[in-house]
Amino acid sequence: MGVTDPPAHTIESCMHVSDVLARVGSKWSILVIAKLGQGPQRFNALKREITGISQRMLTLTVRGLERDGLILRTATPSIPPRVDYALTDLGRSLLEPVQALGEWAIAHRAVVEAARHTFDAQHRDAGSHD
Amino acid sequence: MGVTDPPAHTIESCMHVSDVLARVGSKWSILVIAKLGQGPQRFNALKREITGISQRMLTLTVRGLERDGLILRTATPSIPPRVDYALTDLGRSLLEPVQALGEWAIAHRAVVEAARHTFDAQHRDAGSHD
DNA sequence: CTGCATCCGCTACGATACTG
DNA sequence: CAGTATCGTAGCGGATGCAG
Numbered sequence: 001m002g003v004t005d006p007p008a009h010t011i012e013s014c015m016h017v018s019d020v021l022a023r024v025g026s027k028w029s030i031l032v033i034a035k036l037g038q039g040p041q042r043f044n045a046l047k048r049e050i051t052g053i054s055q056r057m058l059t060l061t062v063r064g065l066e067r068d069g070l071i072l073r074t075a076t077p078s079i080p081p082r083v084d085y086a087l088t089d090l091g092r093s094l095l096e097p098v099q100a101l102g103e104w105a106i107a108h109r110a111v112v113e114a115a116r117h118t119f120d121a122q123h124r125d126a127g128s129h130d
Numbered sequence: 131m132g133v134t135d136p137p138a139h140t141i142e143s144c145m146h147v148s149d150v151l152a153r154v155g156s157k158w159s160i161l162v163i164a165k166l167g168q169g170p171q172r173f174n175a176l177k178r179e180i181t182g183i184s185q186r187m188l189t190l191t192v193r194g195l196e197r198d199g200l201i202l203r204t205a206t207p208s209i210p211p212r213v214d215y216a217l218t219d220l221g222r223s224l225l226e227p228v229q230a231l232g233e234w235a236i237a238h239r240a241v242v243e244a245a246r247h248t249f250d251a252q253h254r255d256a257g258s259h260d
Numbered sequence: 261c262t263g264c265a266t267c268c269g270c271t272a273c274g275a276t277a278c279t280g
Numbered sequence: 281c282a283g284t285a286t287c288g289t290a291g292c293g294g295a296t297g298c299a300g
Contacts, residue, residue, distance in 0.1 A: 013236055017228075018157035020235035020242070025155015027148035043262060054294055059263060069245025080261040081300080090241055097231040098151075104227045105150035111220060112150070115199025173282055184274055189283065210281040211280080 023068060028053055028061045030098060033087065036071060037095050040086035070094060153198060158183055158191040160228060163217065166201060167225050170216035200224060 024030055031050050035041055041049070047058050062085055065071040070091035076082040087095070154160055161180050165171055171179070177188050192215060195201040200221035206212040217225070 013232070015157075015161075016239050017232040017235045018160055020239075021151070021155045021160060021228075021231065022157055024231070025151045027145075027152055030148055030151060031145075055263080056295085057293065060293095067246050067249040068242050069249075075262085081263090083262060090238060090245070093238065094234060097227065097234045098147075100230055101151065101154070101227040102147040104224060105147045108220060108223070109146050109150075112198050115220070116197055119197040119199075185283080186275085187273070190273090205282085209280095211283090213282060 023064065024094070024098060026061065026064075028057055029065060030102075032058070032061055032065060032085075033070065033091060033095060033098065036085055036087045036091070040074075040084045043083050043085070046085065065091070153194065154224070154228060156191065156194075158187055159195060160232075162188070162191055162195060162215075163200065163221060163225060163228065166215055166217045166221070170204075170214045173213050173215070176215065195221070 024033075028050070031053075032046060035046055035049055043058070043062075046062070047053060047055060050058070053061075062071060062073065066073045066085075068090075069088055072086050072088050074084045074086070076084075154163075158180070161183070162176060165176055165179055173188070173192075176192070177183060177185060180188070183191075192201065192203070196203045196215075198220075199218055202216050202218050204214045204216070206214075
């Protein structure tokens with residue numbers, strides 16, 4: 001097709017970025033990736049480590065991650081069944097930019113919180129009197 | 131404060147990262163940030179450029195971004211009213227890691243799609259036939 | 261131990277209409 | 281032109297029970 005290779009990043013490209021960020025943006029996803037970044041983990045190990053996650057969410061999260069080829073699911077057909085999850089090479093490569101964003105988050109966390117506080121304060125009495 | 135850079139990334143740190151990624155992960159957010167990265171834009175201009183976004187979502191997105199100090203809202207009290215949105219310094223600093231992640235998305239887009247296809251194919255007849 | 265299906269509630273999202 | 285309020289929908293997310 002007549003591909004109109006754009007000189008810069010198009011909205012279309014941003015769409016794909018949105019898609020990835022939507023997946024990575026799911027709070028549980030990066031927690032799983034971060035945990036798996038420390039080495040392969042079993043299902044219950046992940047559930048135990050990631051406080052607050054439900055079994056359903058963990059299942060859906062790992063399946064989504066596996067579907068995207070970010071993690072590898074290794075099921076051992078034994079009794080009791082053992083399932084290990086590990087980052088793939090693709091997942092590890094994703095870990096880098098994610099960590100970069102993570103460092104930004106940590107570095108500017110205070111600024112963002114302050115901005116929120118300021119915004120909140122300005123909107124508490126916006127249009128109101130004392 | 132005692133910045134004793136932690137030995138590794140803790141779960142708690144990841145929580146904050148999740149928070150930021152949750153905001154950035156909202157597909158509309160990065161589109162707005164990307165658009166604003168090209169220069170200040172008016173409300174309708176953003177709505178026109180970002181195809182598919184509703185007025186409600188744009189308002190909410192822009193307000194959330196402003197609340198976090200990522201963008202600056204400049205309202206001109208005239209008839210008709212004119213409101214310009216522009217990236218703050220904080221927003222521009224966020225643009226860097228986001229673009230890094232964006233390049234990852236573009237670079238590995240095909241791989242992810244292939245992984246999805248493979249996963250989908252394997253699960254279409256998983257457990258079926260011999 | 262792991263995974264899935266169901267029920268149920270909640271919040272996020274989209275379209276419309278109205279105000280300034 | 282910019283923004284808000286309301287309504288309706290739909291997908292997300294949590295708890296439970298069951299199956300391999």
